[in-house]
Amino acid sequence: MTLSVVIVGGLHSDARRATVEQLLADVPGSVVLHHDLATAAAGTVVRTIRDATGVLSTGEAPLVNDCACCALREDLVPELLRLAGDATTRLAIVELWDSVEPKAMAEVVVVGGLTVTGVITAVDPALLLPYLGNGDDLADAGLAAAATDQRTVADTFARQLEYAPVLALVDSPEADDEDRELLAQLHPTARRVPVPGGHLGDSAGAPARADASGARSDLASAALAGFDVETAAAAQHPACALLPAEADAHGVSTLVWHRRRPFHPERLYAALEDLTCAAARSRGRFWLADKPDTLLHWDAAGGALCVESAGPWLASLPDAAWELVPPVRRAAAALDWHPEHGDCCQHLVFTSPGLDRDGLERLLESCLLTDAEYAAGRDAWKRLPPAFDTLLEV
Incomplete structure (x- = not known):
């Protein structure tokens, strides 16, 4: 037996x-x-x-x-x-x-x-x-x-x-x-x-x-x-994690925030403390304009945040490299594929009693590239100040 x-x-x-x-x-x-x-x-x-x-x-x-x-x-x-x-x-x-x-x-x-x-x-x-x-x-x-x-x-x-x-x-x-x-x-x-x-x-x-x-x-x-x-x-794995869905009951809320536009590195860095303390638990994946090829992992609990690289977005890899990627990762990317940005996205989830959903959304939106910054294109994005290099130990 x-x-x-x-x-x-x-x-x-x-x-x-x-x-x-x-x-x-x-x-x-x-x-x-x-x-x-x-x-x-x-x-x-x-x-x-x-x-x-x-x-x-x-x-x-x-x-x-x-x-x-x-x-x-x-x-x-x-x-x-x-x-x-x-x-x-x-x-x-x-x-x-x-x-x-x-x-x-x-x-x-x-x-x-x-x-x-x-x-x-x-x-x-x-x-x-x-x-x-x-x-x-x-x-x-x-x-x-x-x-x-x-x-x-x-x-x-x-x-x-x-x-x-x-x-x-x-x-x-x-x-x-x-x-x-x-x-x-x-x-x-x-x-x-x-x-x-x-x-x-x-x-x-x-x-x-x-x-x-x-x-x-x-x-x-x-x-x-x-x-x-x-x-x-x-x-x-942050690239294909099955994250919680939207919910609101018994005084507890889960906000799922999903956007395609990248974050401005300096504005997001300045907002980290407020974002980290906004919920009992938050996690997900995100991308920065100055590092458009890097999938970043967001993991926060107890008022502390861990941000680390989880490797490249699939959109940044040559076609031949896709065969080396686990099928579950390819399937997750295919379900969330964007014609311009591929699998690059902001997908952050915040769960907490007494969550200020409106305030949290406003703060997150303010950290994205503006229309003018976005229109400047990737070459201009990469020249933005690398505010996260110390945090990522680059």
């Missing part, structure tokens, strides 16, 4: 543990593999393997290049392969440590020759906005996975949330309609599965036992439904 692997992650540790306990209760023959990176400062990563009855084994993985995540990668696949050799183990639940992101681990497991059947991020809806708004460095929160880890709480949580096709939602009494609506707008395509409890120590947090009839629970079904790492990676 082939071992199924489900990855359960998320910064909401109580929600994550409740999800893991529920899977143990729902799936006979399941075990949990967890690497505790909190001990990394002492030079080791502690590995624990347990089932529904208790701990089966513990061990230590030495640090690799002072990187706890690297130690996890080196140790994870051999342990899973060992579990795969045990005919009694049906499902391996990889419970990620707080700040470990599921994308990297799912890809490591697949490269190791194992089958990932599900990726789940556990969420307490009441904590959604506080975490998305937390611009603190992981290191300051004691959650860094390496000495060089420069991620923030907000951007890490956003990636954990948006990568997983399944969100396990604990029944949080503090959550309200706004929290649930924010979650729905941030990741509208996710399968949302309720999990009882989530506050360890409460009697309500005890996992419900599997149905006596043998029927598979929603959570177990999600864990075993199947997962494709290439499709998941494509869904996160």
Whole structure:
């Protein structure tokens, strides 16, 4: 029997543990593999393997290049392969440590020759906005996975949330309609599965036992439904990401802003702080007049913005190079092709409670080239001041 692997992650540790306990209760023959990176400062990563009855084994993985995540990668696949050799183990639940992101681990497991059947991020809806708004460095929160880890709480949580096709939602009494609506707008395509409890120590947090009839629970079904790492990676790539759609409900709005005209680099740069702070979460792709061939990625959460090059627009590539581009990228470009600019566009999405949609649109529009600047043509655009060179480390 082939071992199924489900990855359960998320910064909401109580929600994550409740999800893991529920899977143990729902799936006979399941075990949990967890690497505790909190001990990394002492030079080791502690590995624990347990089932529904208790701990089966513990061990230590030495640090690799002072990187706890690297130690996890080196140790994870051999342990899973060992579990795969045990005919009694049906499902391996990889419970990620707080700040470990599921994308990297799912890809490591697949490269190791194992089958990932599900990726789940556990969420307490009441904590959604506080975490998305937390611009603190992981290191300051004691959650860094390496000495060089420069991620923030907000951007890490956003990636954990948006990568997983399944969100396990604990029944949080503090959550309200706004929290649930924010979650729905941030990741509208996710399968949302309720999990009882989530506050360890409460009697309500005890996992419900599997149905006596043998029927598979929603959570177990999600864990075993199947997962494709290439499709998941494509869904996160700025060139073809499946971004949220327009929405407005329960005080939460999503603004989808799509334009063809390029940004003026200086005016956009001057507006970055206001644009970054305008929403709890914003992301997408954009282009600058002075860099018309470069696809730029916009990724903002917690009041911090990351802008980076995601390579060339397809419109800037020779025809022969298109064969080297993944089909999903070519398909996304074809659906959004413009006769003059090809796939070059502004496609930014802002999601937040209390979003000032009109003010945000006015600010974005003011950053585009004016009619006269646009009419001057690409040669003139390229001579505009390169305001983003420092940010892009050009």
